Amino acid sequence: MVSSILNADLHCHSVVSDGTLTPEQLAERAKANDVELWALTDHDEVGGQDRALAAAHANGMKYLTGVEISVTFAQKTVHIVGLGFDAHNDQLVTGLYKTRGGRSERAQEMAEGLAKVGIHGSYEGALKFVGNPELISRTHFARFLVETGVCQDTSEVFRRFLTEGNPGFVSHRWASLKDAVQWIVQAQGMAIIAHPARYGFTPNEEFALFTEFKHHGGQGVEVVTGSHTPAEYMTYADMAQEFDFFASRGSDFHSPTESRIDLGVLPWLPGQLTPVWDALAHRIQ
Ligand code: AMP
Ligand code: MN
Ligand code: MN
Ligand code: MN
Numbered sequence: 001m002v003s004s005i006l007n008a009d010l011h012c013h014s015v016v017s018d019g020t021l022t023p024e025q026l027a028e029r030a031k032a033n034d035v036e037l038w039a040l041t042d043h044d045e046v047g048g049q050d051r052a053l054a055a056a057h058a059n060g061m062k063y064l065t066g067v068e069i070s071v072t073f074a075q076k077t078v079h080i081v082g083l084g085f086d087a088h089n090d091q092l093v094t095g096l097y098k099t100r101g102g103r104s105e106r107a108q109e110m111a112e113g114l115a116k117v118g119i120h121g122s123y124e125g126a127l128k129f130v131g132n133p134e135l136i137s138r139t140h141f142a143r144f145l146v147e148t149g150v151c152q153d154t155s156e157v158f159r160r161f162l163t164e165g166n167p168g169f170v171s172h173r174w175a176s177l178k179d180a181v182q183w184i185v186q187a188q189g190m191a192i193i194a195h196p197a198r199y200g201f202t203p204n205e206e207f208a209l210f211t212e213f214k215h216h217g218g219q220g221v222e223v224v225t226g227s228h229t230p231a232e233y234m235t236y237a238d239m240a241q242e243f244d245f246f247a248s249r250g251s252d253f254h255s256p257t258e259s260r261i262d263l264g265v266l267p268w269l270p271g272q273l274t275p276v277w278d279a280l281a282h283r284i285q
Pocket of ligand 3: 079194
């Protein structure tokens with residue numbers, strides 16, 4: 001079998017971060033969509049990994065441990081996915097704990113910004129959607145603003161309220177690129193640049209991100225993701241080859257009602273690329 005033809009979905013979120021399904025519900029949904037190799041990649045948190053592994057096995061799927069770490073690079077937020085690491089590694093667990101710190105305070109500032117434009121009670125409102133008290137995120141605010149009818153859907157909330165220059169946006173300093181990559185690598189995992197097309201970097205900034213990431217020990221890039229257009233699959237297939245990176249594939253599924261792409265329902269990786277799961281074969285459980 002050509003290894004790029006494997007239904008691997010290596011990026012999604014559960015209630016442990018900003019998804020709406022439990023790890024067990026995600027595993028069942030992935031299986032129903034014929035996923036063969038799965039990874040749960042909650043934001044800044046590995047608390048769902050043991051459950052996800054058990055649920056993957058209960059559904060006859062192979063599993064790679066996963067996480068998506070928030071990083072500040074060139075004054076923007078970049079996401080680094082880690083796969084195949086030891087989820088109980090002390091340095092990784094401590095680094096993620098520190099990365100989560102400050103989310104509550106940020107959320108309160110976001111609510112203050114929203115109150116100034118007449119949207120009151122959003123902190124308490126967002127909290128109702130939170131599954132993990134250490135992980136209040138913009139997504140939970142978005143759900144509250146949709147529930148209260150301020151916006152039609154979460155993408156409208158992000159466009160009008162939660163992105164730079166808008167009333168609910170609070171700039172935040174996340175982990176450094178170097179730390180995030182090293183936490184993953186020293187825990188025997190692979191670091192991967194998540195959805196690179198999402199950042200709005202200039203070509204120079206993007207080149208700097210890929211170069212520094214590689215310098216710190218990063219080895220992979222998401223090529224086929226729910227966040228990319230088909231044209232972007234080709235752009236980042238070329239970038240993967242230019243930087244000699246392994247290629248990853250993942251839906252970035254968050255919720256049956258909010259996500260455009262379902263678990264495992266994605267095109268195959270372009271055949272000229274080497275999939276991350278080839279390099280991580282020894283870490284697959
Ligand atoms: P945070 O970690 O609190 O900054 O929240 C980031 C999360 O917000 C991402 O992981 C996505 O789930 C969600 N998000 C970011 N931008 C958008 C968007 N334009 N539309 C919908 N969800 C978004
Ligand atoms: Mn998210
Ligand atoms: Mn992301
Ligand atoms: Mn994600």
